[in-house]
Amino acid sequence: AQSVTQPDIHITVSEGASLELRCNYSYGATPYLFWYVQSPGQGLQLLLKYFSGDTLVQGIKGFEAEFKRSQSSFNLRKPSVHWSDAAEYFCAVVQYSSASKIIFGSGTRLSIRP
Amino acid sequence: EAQVTQNPRYLITVTGKKLTVTCSQNMNHEYMSWYRQDPGLGLRQIYYSMNVEVTDKGDVPEGYKVSRKEKRNFPLILESPSPNQTSLYFCASTRAGTSAYEQYFGPGTRLTVT
Numbered sequence: 226a227q228s229v230t231q232p233d234i235h236i237t238v239s240e241g242a243s244l245e246l247r248c249n250y251s252y253g254a255t256p257y258l259f260w261y262v263q264s265p266g267q268g269l270q271l272l273l274k275y276f277s278g279d280t281l282v283q284g285i286k287g288f289e290a291e292f293k294r295s296q297s298s299f300n301l302r303k304p305s306v307h308w309s310d311a312a313e314y315f316c317a318v319v320q321y322s323s324a325s326k327i328i329f330g331s332g333t334r335l336s337i338r339p
Numbered sequence: 340e341a342q343v344t345q346n347p348r349y350l351i352t353v354t355g356k357k358l359t360v361t362c363s364q365n366m367n368h369e370y371m372s373w374y375r376q377d378p379g380l381g382l383r384q385i386y387y388s389m390n391v392e393v394t395d396k397g398d399v400p401e402g403y404k405v406s407r408k409e410k411r412n413f414p415l416i417l418e419s420p421s422p423n424q425t426s427l428y429f430c431a432s433t434r435a436g437t438s439a440y441e442q443y444f445g446p447g448t449r450l451t452v453t
Contacts, residue, residue, distance in 0.1 A: 234379070257440050268343075268429060268444035269382075276440075315381060319440045326397075327372075327442060331381040 227252045229318050231330035239338045240308055246301040246333050248316030257319040258299040260290055263332075264312045272314075275299065286310070311337045341366045343445035345430050351451045352420055360415045360448050362430030369435035371413040372397070372442070373405065375426040382429065388413055389435070420452040 228251045238244055250256055257276050261269040273284025280292040290301045299316060316330040343364045352358055364371065372387040374397075384397030388407040402424055404416040413432075417424060427449050431442040 231381075259441070261442075261444075268446045269431075269442070270444075271441050274441060326387070327384065327440075329374075329381040329383075331379055 227256075227318060227320065227328050229316050229328050229330035231314075231316055231333050233333045234331070235334045235336065237336040237338055238306055241305050244301075244303045244306045244310070244335070246314050246316075246335070248299045248301065248330060249297050250299065250316075250318045251297065252318055252320075258290075258292060259317040259319070259327075260284065260288070260299075260301050261315045261317060261329075262286075262312050263315065269315065272301070306335075306337055308337045308339070311335055341443070343430055343432055343443050345428075345445035345448050347448060348446065349449050351453065353453055354421055355419050358417050358420060358450075360417075360428060360430075360450070362413045362415065362445060363411050364413075364430075364432040364443070365411065366432060366434070366443065367410065368432035368443070369410070370433045371407070372431045372433075373403070373413070373415045374429045374431065375399065375424075376429060376447075377426050385415070385428075420450075422452045424450065425452050426450060 230249045259274045260272040263269045272288050273282050275282050275292045283289050288303050313332045313334045315332045319327045346361045369390050373385040374382040376382050383399045386405040388394045430445040433442045
């Protein structure tokens, strides 16, 4: 069965520091991978997505993610975080043949230390 | 403005009192889904619809009903709500076809069942 694992429930980083949020997936075929961000009291917003091609994808708000097939990972990175990045981040995988079937990870809550 | 709207945003009700949460999208998307978000569990899909009059169960459909009579609307119905359905609910839509799969989320409905 497909699954998405985000091993870190809560991460705190200092403003200006670099960030990496981990995501591992379990899926037999080539997955479509996503990162979403949920600010407090808001719905989810797409940060970036990977379908194929270049394994390093750029997203909005200065985020990037790298797809590593050998490690079944799709980690999210940002070189320098801002206080406004405090939010919950969800990794997700979609089955190629079913756009309506999306599996979300349990989320990582990011706090920013002033 | 392209958007997914949900109503109500907040609802407190009592066990057994039927309720409906509405969802509407203005992007002419084929696919629509309902999710519930619970702490530590991420988002779990309740039901999804691939087009008008085509719906199917997601991962946690028990206690919920949906209908898709019009392309833009996808209401979630709780015939007899119970306290374990207290949660944050999100509706989402996405376009069919290749390079789609990006989900557009509504702002969420926080439901409390006492």
